[in-house]
Amino acid sequence: MVSIVVPVFNESSNLDALWSRLKQVLDGLGREWEVVFIDDGSRDDSLKILRGIAANEDGHVRVVELARNFGQHSAILAGFRQSKGAVVVTLDADLQNPPEEIPRLLEAIDEGNDVVGGWREERQDDAFRRYASRLHNRLTSMIVGVPMHDYGCMLRAYRRHIVDTVVDCDEKAAFVPALANTFAKRVAEIPVGHDERQAGESKYNLFGLAKLSLNLITGFSLIPIQALSMTGIGIFILDAMFAAILMIHRIVYGPQEEGALWTLFAVLFLFVGFIFLALGLIGEYVGRIYIEVRRRPTYIVRAVHGAEADGSEPQRN
Ligand code: UDP
Ligand code: MG
Numbered sequence: 491m492v493s494i495v496v497p498v499f500n501e502s503s504n505l506d507a508l509w510s511r512l513k514q515v516l517d518g519l520g521r522e523w524e525v526v527f528i529d530d531g532s533r534d535d536s537l538k539i540l541r542g543i544a545a546n547e548d549g550h551v552r553v554v555e556l557a558r559n560f561g562q563h564s565a566i567l568a569g570f571r572q573s574k575g576a577v578v579v580t581l582d583a584d585l586q587n588p589p590e591e592i593p594r595l596l597e598a599i600d601e602g603n604d605v606v607g608g609w610r611e612e613r614q615d616d617a618f619r620r621y622a623s624r625l626h627n628r629l630t631s632m633i634v635g636v637p638m639h640d641y642g643c644m645l646r647a648y649r650r651h652i653v654d655t656v657v658d659c660d661e662k663a664a665f666v667p668a669l670a671n672t673f674a675k676r677v678a679e680i681p682v683g684h685d686e687r688q689a690g691e692s693k694y695n696l697f698g699l700a701k702l703s704l705n706l707i708t709g710f711s712l713i714p715i716q717a718l719s720m721t722g723i724g725i726f727i728l729d730a731m732f733a734a735i736l737m738i739h740r741i742v743y744g745p746q747e748e749g750a751l752w753t754l755f756a757v758l759f760l761f762v763g764f765i766f767l768a769l770g771l772i773g774e775y776v777g778r779i780y781i782e783v784r785r786r787p788t789y790i791v792r793a794v795h796g797a798e799a800d801g802s803e804p805q806r807n
Contacts, residue, residue, distance in 0.1 A: 491521065491522040491523065491524065491574065491575040491576055492516075492519065492521050492522070492523045492524075492575045492576075492577050492579060492592075492596065493523070493524050493525070493526060493573035493574060493575030493578045493579070494512065494523065494524070494525045494526070494578075494579050494580075494581055494592070495526050495528070495569035495570060495573055495578055495580045495581070496525065496526070496527050496528070496569070496580070496581050496582070497528045497530055497562050497565035497566050497569065497580075497582075497583065498529050498530060498532060498536050498540065498565075498583045499529075499530040499531065499532055499536075499559060499562070499565070499583075499693055500532045500533060500534045500536060500690060500693075501532070501534075501536050501583040501584060501690060502532070502534040502539055503688075503689035503690055504583055504585055504688045504689050504690065505536060505540065505543070505583065506539070507585060507688060508583055508585055508589070509543050511585070511588075511589045511590070512525070512581075512589040515589045515590055515592050515593070516592075518593075519592075519593065519596070521596075522575075523550065523575070524549075524550055524551070524552065524573070524574065524575060525547075525551045525552070526551075526552050526553075526554060526569045526572050526573050527540045527544075527551065527552070527553045527554070527569075527583075528553075528554045528556060528565040528566070528568050528569045529553060529554065529555045529556060530556050530559050530560060530561070530562070530564075531557065531558040531559035531560065532559075537553070537555060540553040541553055552572060554568050554569060554572050562644075562693070563663075563664050563666050564664070566580055566644075566666050567656070567657060567660075567664060567666070570653045570656060570657045571657050573653065575650070576649070576650050577596060577599050577647055577648070577649060577650070578647070578648050578649075578650070578653045579592055579595060579596075579645075579646070579647045579648075580644050580645070580646050580647075580648075580666070581644065581645055582644050582645070584687045584688055584689075584690065585685060585687070585688040586614070586684055586685055586686070586687055586688075587608065587643070587644065587645035587684070588682070588683045588684075588685060590683075591608065591645060591682040591683060592647075594680055594682070595608065595646070595647040595682075596647060598647070598678045598680055599647050599649065601678070602676055603676045603677060603678040604648070604649045604651075604652050604673075604674035604675055604677065605646065605647070605648050605652060605667075605670050605671060605674040605676075605677045605678070606646065606647040606677075606678045606679070606680060607640060607641075607643060607667060607677070607678070607679045607680075608643040608644075608646060608679075608681075608682035609638075609639045609640040609643060609679045609680065609681050609682060610643050610681075610682060610683075610684035611681045611684075612683075612684060613684050614684050614685055614686040622699060623640075623642055626642065626699075626703055626706075627639060627640060627641050627642070629703065629706070629707070630665075630668055630706055633668075633707065633710045633711045633713070634671050634672060634710055635672075636671040636672070636674070636677055638667075638677070638679055639679060640679070641665075641667050641668060642667075643682065643684075644667075645682050646667060646670075651673075651790070651792060652670050652673050652674055653670075655673045655787060655790055656669050656673070658787070659784075659785065659786055659787075661709070661784065663709060664709075665702065665705060665706050665709060665710075668706060668709075668710060672710075672786075673787075673790060712773075712777040712780075712781075715770065715773035715774065715777045716773075716774075716777075718766055718769045718770035718773055719766070719767055719769075719770025719771065719773070719774070720770070721766045721770075722763050722765075722766030722767030722768075722769070722770055723763075723767065725759060725762055725763035726763040726767070728759070729756060729759040729760055729763055732755070732756050732759070736752055736753060736756060
């Protein structure tokens, strides 16, 4: 079975069009399907429309009503938890991701990939947004260690065990595509279409995007903390060079009037370097605590093969 997970926040003017296109695609799949809509605290008629759709589709469509607006990624996590399919596809509700691409995502999953990401080759967003996004993708690829052209595209397919692991992490500020990739063995990316937003406006402003990027850096790496220690070491090296130059100067030209001042500088920077190193060291311990507290799995066993093992039950540590 395939589960389609759609986060919805104030999308009342898109939902009818979305549903008619999505329904057509799903009927043509030749597989069992379910759709999980998450109403992420919409203040318009979205919930009413979604409940109307669910009422007409006996059992195939469920609507998860969140108590308030928790944000796109939290909404997707809520949808993941409710989904039952062996494959889960996420999709935006504003019709920027064409539902007609779903069969191609599923094909790529059938080829043995754990995660299949859509790649919006021709993005229909403004130039600033495209540029910011390119930067964001480079950064994410580096931090996650899985290079992808488009981490922001929410038209993606995940195998069940990936979805379960992501849900189990229960992170407060999860960035779903990045988190999922850290648990995947095989990841693929396929070009998908991208349309302009059908109606309504984007829920992300500059501040929202910056927050997402910062969340990503601090959520997936200790780079900012480690930069402190590196700065400390850098200052030590520069200071040692500075001290050496002072010494040579003194030997060659003899004592100078302002020599004491320069020596004081050299001593001062020795201490500054030391402070940075100390901060970095404390940060290193804080970082370790952070990694423990985050409780991401250290490893994931999918199956145990061999004589006594039944080879089927996936376990997580
Ligand atoms: N969304 C959500 N909660 C939010 C913000 C957005 O569920 O707090 C949904 C929104 O309804 C849409 C998807 O997430 O289905 C992507 O949002 P949007 O189109 O505003 O983002 P953009 O395409 O501009 O990145
Ligand atoms: Mg959009």
